[in-house]
Amino acid sequence: MNQPESALFDNAAHILDNFQIEIPSWGFANTGTRFGKFVQPAAASTLEEKFSDAAEVHRLTGATPTLALHVLWDLPRGLADVSEVQTLERRAGIRSGSINPNLFQDQQYKYGSLCNPSAEIRAGALQHVFDSIEIAKRLHARDISLWLADGSNYPGTQSIRKRIEWLQAGLNDAHRQLARDQRLLVEYKPFEPAFYHTDIADWGMSSQLCRAMGPQAFVLVDTGHHYLSQNIEQIVAWLLHLDLLGGFHFNDRRYADDDLTLGSIDPYQIFRIFHEICQHSQPSQSQNPLNRIAFMIDQSHNLKGKIEAMIQTVVTAQELWLKAALIDRDQLAVLQQSCDLVAAEELFRAAFWRDVRPLVAAWRESRRMAANPLAALQEGGYVERITRERASKQSAVSSYA
Numbered sequence: 134m135n136q137p138e139s140a141l142f143d144n145a146a147h148i149l150d151n152f153q154i155e156i157p158s159w160g161f162a163n164t165g166t167r168f169g170k171f172v173q174p175a176a177a178s179t180l181e182e183k184f185s186d187a188a189e190v191h192r193l194t195g196a197t198p199t200l201a202l203h204v205l206w207d208l209p210r211g212l213a214d215v216s217e218v219q220t221l222e223r224r225a226g227i228r229s230g231s232i233n234p235n236l237f238q239d240q241q242y243k244y245g246s247l248c249n250p251s252a253e254i255r256a257g258a259l260q261h262v263f264d265s266i267e268i269a270k271r272l273h274a275r276d277i278s279l280w281l282a283d284g285s286n287y288p289g290t291q292s293i294r295k296r297i298e299w300l301q302a303g304l305n306d307a308h309r310q311l312a313r314d315q316r317l318l319v320e321y322k323p324f325e326p327a328f329y330h331t332d333i334a335d336w337g338m339s340s341q342l343c344r345a346m347g348p349q350a351f352v353l354v355d356t357g358h359h360y361l362s363q364n365i366e367q368i369v370a371w372l373l374h375l376d377l378l379g380g381f382h383f384n385d386r387r388y389a390d391d392d393l394t395l396g397s398i399d400p401y402q403i404f405r406i407f408h409e410i411c412q413h414s415q416p417s418q419s420q421n422p423l424n425r426i427a428f429m430i431d432q433s434h435n436l437k438g439k440i441e442a443m444i445q446t447v448v449t450a451q452e453l454w455l456k457a458a459l460i461d462r463d464q465l466a467v468l469q470q471s472c473d474l475v476a477a478e479e480l481f482r483a484a485f486w487r488d489v490r491p492l493v494a495a496w497r498e499s500r501r502m503a504a505n506p507l508a509a510l511q512e513g514g515y516v517e518r519i520t521r522e523r524a525s526k527q528s529a530v531s532s533y534a
């Protein structure tokens with residue numbers, strides 16, 4: 134390598150060393166659509182298998198040291214399951230990531246959880262959030278990611294105003310349970326499963342709830358939870374401006390909350406989001422560790438192989454992150470200031486079209502990983518082995534993940 138090439142490699146290697154993205158336990162389990170579930174012989178059906186699959190993804194990509202857990206699916210006995218999780222963490226070399234309460238699957242949540250008209254059901258939902266916070270404390274997990282499926286399907290059938298008050302009161306109580314180094318991340322979604330109103334429909338509602346809760350509540354942006362053509366990077370820029378961006382659930386979509394592989398439909402959108410974050414994370418910015426942005430994946434692949442899809446996702450994220458991180462932002466600022474529109478756009482576009490794959494491959498080899506993780510997965514025989522081992526255990530699975 135000549136001088137400029139080796140400086141570029143060093144810079145890229147530094148960027149990639151510092152890039153981590155959290156993968157979800159439910160991404161390895163059999164999942165489906167509301168029409169049905171297609172069972173895969175290699176899917177994980179125990180938490181041990183989910184940790185094992187996560188370790189394989191981390192071994193091949195070097196970027197996924199943590200696994201997001203779903204309390205109902207992964208710790209069905211709640212706190213009683215914590216010690217087993219700790220054993221699996223040690224065995225797999227993977228740490229527990231964000232803890233996700235489940236406030237949508239029980240029958241009692243038919244008309245909502247924290248926004249349910251029944252005080253008793255609201256209290257039960259809140260207790261589950263408290264338990265989730267306690268589980269997170271025991272597992273040294275910083276983030277509790279809250280997604281409410283609450284809402285209504287028909288105008289006039291629920292009091293939107295009362296539900297706001299119940300929700301804010303419950304969230305305030307939850308915030309008081311947090312340890313000093315914990316955060317509550319609040320997701321929003323404009324529709325589905327409710328189709329008339331959802332109780333946290335957009336980033337404005339989520340931001341307001343977080344502000345009222347206190348300094349440890351942040352907004353979680355799920356890229357699939359927006360109306361079509363919404364400018365997500367502008368929302369990200371605003372949340373950064375307000376110091377309210379807690380993290381992301383990355384996925385891609387064509388129509389609604391499709392949970393497709395990151396970057397498979399619109400890689401330029403993820404690049405634009407990453408650009409806003411890279412722009413923000415200059416050293417001059419706030420160093421509060423609570424403000425560190427959590428990158429997480431929220432995808433469920435019911436047609437693609439689960440481990441293959443997860444590796445594809447992580448590799449795509451690494452490539453898009455590197456493209457965005459390598460933008461010449463000083464030069465871009467000059468062109469923006471002088472309103473040199475075509476030159477500014479060309480600089481931006483050139484960064485997107487730059488082929489960084491050789492750089493990422495060289496980085497992998499320099500870190501003792503295979504240059505091509507998908508090929509290495511196939512050659513290593515992991516999927517073949519688990520297909521054999523797990524095939525006989527697969528049966529009709531009733532829960533979502």
Ligand SMILES: [Mn+2]
Pocket residue numbers: 280320355382431
């Ligand atoms: Mn999500």
